[in-house]
Amino acid sequence: EADIYQTPRYLVIGTGKKITLECSQTMGHDKMYWYQQDPGMELHLIHYSYGVNSTEKGDLSSESTVSRIRTEHFPLTLESARPSHTSQYLCASSGVGGGGNEQYFGPGTRLTVT
């Protein structure tokens, strides 16, 4: 059973607001990821981290930023939300299992920007 948590699960917010999506895992995994997914569509990697103080941009360009100050915590921030940011955001982590390729996902945050 994967122990990775995301809050909030649902968020409706107005344009221009700053938001932070929280992601925490209790598995001691060193690698963490953020994906963006439109409903029923494929997942696109937007950020990843291989450890504390390590962050990289993913394959899909995103206006969001991330930080990794603690191993278990990988928050994602949007400084000024826009309707184009409306999507589902999924956080994942991986450890040593399968050479670090077995990623375990949180339940997601569904973001709607009005």
Place this chain on the structure above:
Amino acid sequence: GQQLNQSPQSMFIQEGEDVSMNCTSSSIFNTWLWYKQDPGEGPVLLIALYKAGELTSNGRLTAQFGTTRKDSFLNISASIPSDVGIYFCAGQNWIQGAQKLVFGQGTRLTINP
């Protein structure tokens, strides 16, 4: 970027039928993973494959790592209502980079009782 071509995109079957879906690429992969996603939830890892030709089962699910390393297959036997959802393949290779995955477009499975 790389693409994984997953098919079929959707399936409508009767309860009790067997299901087959596959994922193909023009690139060689080192790892193939299969996930299931229920509505409003994150994907759940079903099966992980690490060697060409490997055949792995998880209950009624069986997945295979293609011998060319460019494809993978997932079979579900005797489908039941809780099998409904979207199934995603995911792969890792040197192009994608270590510990990074590329995902297929998903196969949406619907079961008629």
